[in-house]
Amino acid sequence: MDTNGTNLIPLRSDFTEKSDSICILGTGDFGRALGFKFLQSGFSVVFGSRNPGKTSLLPKGVEVLSHEEAAGKCALVIIAIQRDHYGFLSELTEVLDGKILVDISNNLKVDQYPESNAEYLAHVVPGAKVVKAFNTVSAWALQSGTLDASRQVFVCSDDNLAKHTVMDLVRAIGLTPQDKGSLLAAKEIENYPLQLFPMWRLPVYICAGLTVFLFLYCVIYDVVYSAAVTGTDVSFRIAISIPNKVFPIVSLMLLGLVYLPGVFAAFIQLHRGTKYSRFPNWLDRWMLCRKQLGLVALAYAFLHAIYTLVIPIRYYARHRAATNVITQVQKNETNPFLIVSAWRSDSYIALGILGFFFYVVLGITSLPSVSNAVNWREFRFVQSKLGYLTLLLCTGHAFLFGWNKFLYIANFRWCMPPAYTLALVIPCIVLILKFILILPCIDKRITKIRQGWERSSVAIEDKKFKNGHAAI
Ligand code: NAP
Numbered sequence: 001m002d003t004n005g006t007n008l009i010p011l012r013s014d015f016t017e018k019s020d021s022i023c024i025l026g027t028g029d030f031g032r033a034l035g036f037k038f039l040q041s042g043f044s045v046v047f048g049s050r051n052p053g054k055t056s057l058l059p060k061g062v063e064v065l066s067h068e069e070a071a072g073k074c075a076l077v078i079i080a081i082q083r084d085h086y087g088f089l090s091e092l093t094e095v096l097d098g099k100i101l102v103d104i105s106n107n108l109k110v111d112q113y114p115e116s117n118a119e120y121l122a123h124v125v126p127g128a129k130v131v132k133a134f135n136t137v138s139a140w141a142l143q144s145g146t147l148d149a150s151r152q153v154f155v156c157s158d159d160n161l162a163k164h165t166v167m168d169l170v171r172a173i174g175l176t177p178q179d180k181g182s183l184l185a186a187k188e189i190e191n192y193p194l195q196l197f198p199m200w201r202l203p204v205y206i207c208a209g210l211t212v213f214l215f216l217y218c219v220i221y222d223v224v225y226s227a228a229v230t231g232t233d234v235s236f237r238i239a240i241s242i243p244n245k246v247f248p249i250v251s252l253m254l255l256g257l258v259y260l261p262g263v264f265a266a267f268i269q270l271h272r273g274t275k276y277s278r279f280p281n282w283l284d285r286w287m288l289c290r291k292q293l294g295l296v297a298l299a300y301a302f303l304h305a306i307y308t309l310v311i312p313i314r315y316y317a318r319h320r321a322a323t324n325v326i327t328q329v330q331k332n333e334t335n336p337f338l339i340v341s342a343w344r345s346d347s348y349i350a351l352g353i354l355g356f357f358f359y360v361v362l363g364i365t366s367l368p369s370v371s372n373a374v375n376w377r378e379f380r381f382v383q384s385k386l387g388y389l390t391l392l393l394c395t396g397h398a399f400l401f402g403w404n405k406f407l408y409i410a411n412f413r414w415c416m417p418p419a420y421t422l423a424l425v426i427p428c429i430v431l432i433l434k435f436i437l438i439l440p441c442i443d444k445r446i447t448k449i450r451q452g453w454e455r456s457s458v459a460i461e462d463k464k465f466k467n468g469h470a471a472i
Contacts, residue, residue, distance in 0.1 A: 020043075020044075020074070020075060020076075021043070021044045021045065021046045021063075021073055021074045022038050022043050022044070022045050022046070022074060022076050022078065022169075023045075023046045023047075023048055023070045023071050023073065023074035023076065023077040023078065024045060024046070024047050024048070024070075024077075024078045024080050025047075025048040025049075025067055025070065025071065025077060025078070025079050025080060025081060026047075026048070026049070026079065026080035026081040027047050027049045027054075027055075027057070027058060027064065027080075028080060028081070029139040030080050030104065030139045030142075031047065031078070031080030031081075032057060032058060032059070032139075033139035033140075033142040033143045034078065034080065034104070034134065034139075034142060035047060035058070035059060035062055036059045036142070036143065037142050037173045038173060039059055039061060039062065040173075041172050041173045041174070043172070045062045045063075046062065046063045046064075046065060046070045046073050046074060047062055047063065047064045047065070047070060048064075048065060048066065048067040048068075048069070048070030048071055048077075049064055049065075049066070049067070049070075050067070052064045052065055052066055067088070067092060068092055068095055071092055071095050071096055071099070072095045074099070075099055075100060076099065076100045076102065076165065076166075076169070077096060077099055077100070077101050077102065077128075078102040078104060078134075079101060079102065079103055079104065079105070079121065080104060081105070082105060083105045083107070083113075083117040083120065083121075086117075086120065086121060086124050087124070089121070089124050089125050090124050090125070092125070093124075093125050093126070093127060096125050096127065096128045097127035097128065098127060098128070098129070099128055099129065100128070100129050100131060100159075100162045100165060100166065101121060101125060101128040101129065101130045101131070102130075102131050102132075102133050102134065102166060103117055103118040103121045103130055103131070103132050103133075103135075103186070104132075104133060104134040104135050105117040105118075105135060105190070106135050106190060106193050106194070107190055107194070108194075109194065110191050110194050110195075111187070111191065115187070116132070116183070116186035116187040116189075116190055117132075117186070117190060118130050118131075118132040118156075118183055118186035118190075119183055119186060119187075122158075122183065129157065129158075129159040129161075129162035130157060130158075130159075130162075130183060131155060131156070131157040131159070131162050131163055131165075131166045132154070132155065132156045132157065132180075132183065132185075132186040132189055132190075133153055133154070133155045133156075133166050133170065133177075134153055134170075135154075135189060135190060135192075135193060136152065136153065136154055136189070136192050136193055137153060137175065151174075151175055151176050152175070152176050152177075152178050153170045153175045153176065153177050153178065154177075154178045154180045154185075154189045154192065155167050155170065155177050155178065155179060155180060156179070156180040156181050156182060156183055156184075156185040156186055156189060157182070157183055158182050158183045163179065167179065199288065199289050199291075199292050200289075200292050202285060202286070202289045202292075203254075203289050203292040203293045203295075203296050204296070206254070206257065206293070207250060207254060207293075207296045207300075210250045210253055210254070211246060211250050214245075214246045214249055214250060214419065214422070215242065215243075215246050217416070217419060217422070218242045218245050218246060218419050219238065219242060220414070220416070221413055221416050221418075221419060222234060222237050222241070222242060223235050223237060223238065223242075225413045225414060229413075236316065240307060240310065240311075240314060241316075243303075243307060244304060244307040244308065244311075245419050245420075247300045247301075247303040247304040247307065248300070248301070248304040248398065248423065249398075249419060249420065249422060249423035250297075250300050251297045251298075251300035251301045251304060251394075252297075252394050252395065252398055252423045252424075252426075252427055253422075253423060253425075253426050253427075254293050254294070254296055254297035254300065255294065255297045255359075255390065255391055255394060255427065256391065256426030256427040256429070256430045257286075257293055257426060258290045258293050258294045258297065258387070259387060259388065259391060259430045259434070260426065260429070260430050261283055261286040261287045261290065262287070262290075262384075263430060263433040263434055263437060264283060265279060265283060265287065266437050266446055267433070267437075268283070269446065269449050269450070270442070270445060270446060270449070272455075273449065273454060273455025273456060274449065274454040274455065274456065275449050275450055275452070276454065291366050294362060294363070294366065294387075295363060295366065297359075298359055298360070298362070298363040301356055301359050301394075305356055344400055344403060347396075347400055348397060348400035348401055351393050351394070351396045351397040351400060352394075352397040354393050355390055355393035355394035355396075355397050358386055358389055358390040358393065359390050359394070361382065361386060362382065362383065362386060362387055362390060365379065365382045365383065366383070388431075388434060391427055391430065391431065392431060394427070395424060395427040395428065395431065398420055398423050398424055398427075399424060401420055402418060402420035402421065402424075405418050405420070406418060406421050
């Protein structure tokens with residue numbers, strides 16, 4: 001029996017060997033790049049063109065014929081032409097009947113047409129087996145061989161056999177096919193190349209917004225206030241001190257924002273008494289970008305760690321330490337050793353180190369190569385339990401840093417509280433809500449809901465039961 005590369009699906013009898021030619025209609029950039037790749041992989045390629053005579057840019061060893069002649073020679077035809085020009089294919093319906101027709105086209109805008117290009121092609125050539133593929137690979141990547149960023153080829157079709165034939169072809173040229181199901185998925189696949197970091201947009205906006213806000217807050221709190229009230233110029237703080245406040249604060253806020261949607265979702269499920277109703281759109285979007293939020297938070301934590309390491313070599317820090325010693329010598333007295341301060345300082349550093357360590361563990365386990373190597377339960381343990389532990393440690397770190405500064409009125413400059421208090425708001429809300437959720441009575445209810453229990457169905461059963469009794 002003839003089988004494909006995976007020995008699973010029997011191939012079509014009319015497209016089995018590499019010696020079978022592949023037809024590419026259109027000799028533009030993408031048609032040429034794809035044709036070249038097929039040739040390199042040992043296939044023979046026939047191009048169909050409006051001008052079969054003009055072949056100077058085509059690789060050696062290919063045939064160039066008219067559209068009709070080229071399509072007539074092959075069982076698999078790739079349409080490397082813009083959708084706007086598909087009209088001429090209606091004249092080839094007879095020759096294309098029963099053949100595999102691969103649509104590789106993209107659009108200029110998301111949802112540019114009411115139906116996908118592949119569905120439109122199926123409409124123009126109703127007898128063909130239309131498969132959507134290759135549109136997420138660029139001509140440049142195919143030619144240069146730097147395929148790392150676009151090795152995946154999304155494939156979909158209403159004809160299963162045609163789809164698997166194309167998936168084998170994808171594998172044969174060193175790419176990775178991804179089965180996306182029926183032709184209904186074509187629209188989504190056509191939108192992929194038009195999206196720019198879709199999952200990163202929201203986290204980056206949130207992060208940029210918080211960074212700008214907190215930077216300005218700290219500049220006003222530290223630099224502007226000192227200049228205006230005491231006449232001291234501490235503008236040098238803008239280089240290291242202020243960024244080293246902004247990075248950990250934003251990092252902690254973002255880490256809180258990673259876990260906040262999860263607790264919101266739990267409360268919504270508790271309130272609705274079911275897990276079978278959709279979350280609001282904003283919550284869905286938020287939940288989907290938690291990984292990206294966490295990675296941005298980790299990047300900021302790294303920056304905080306690096307900025308902290310340079311503190312001892314700063315002129316300002318060295319000058320302050322030296323001045324302190326000289327003052328003690330001049331006064332002929334030693335600052336007392338305060339055991340509480342020693343405890344506070346050591347605990348603050350210890351919590352920071354441990355928090356950062358678990359932060360890194362969380363980041364590493366979110367890498368696909370690592371998360372693929374653990375099972376769902378292990379992944380959940382790391383991302384949920386260790387995640388909350390990280391949040392707790394980092395919140396403790398920030399709390400010990402600020403300690404009781406928020407109690408002193410002098411620390412409220414122009415009614416602005418010290419910046420570290422802002423960092424504590426979101427994590428404290430998350431931790432308090434989580435604490436409520438893990439109370440045994442609430443945890444039991446939420447676990448039941450997540451196992452499929454519904455309050456409404458119980459109410460209906462109760463009603464039926466009561467009605468039954470009343471009837472008796
Ligand atoms: P292109 O360089 O403009 O080439 C398109 C080819 O279509 C032309 O060379 C021409 O071939 C043919 N053509 C033009 N007008 C026609 C008409 N009125 N009737 C019949 N054929 C016509 O475009 P391309 O970059 O190769 O893109 C081709 C398709 O691949 C597009 O749908 C695009 O969205 C998709 N795609 C491109 C890339 C990429 O990186 N370029 C990546 C993914 C997908 P002949 O002169 O030989 O007839």
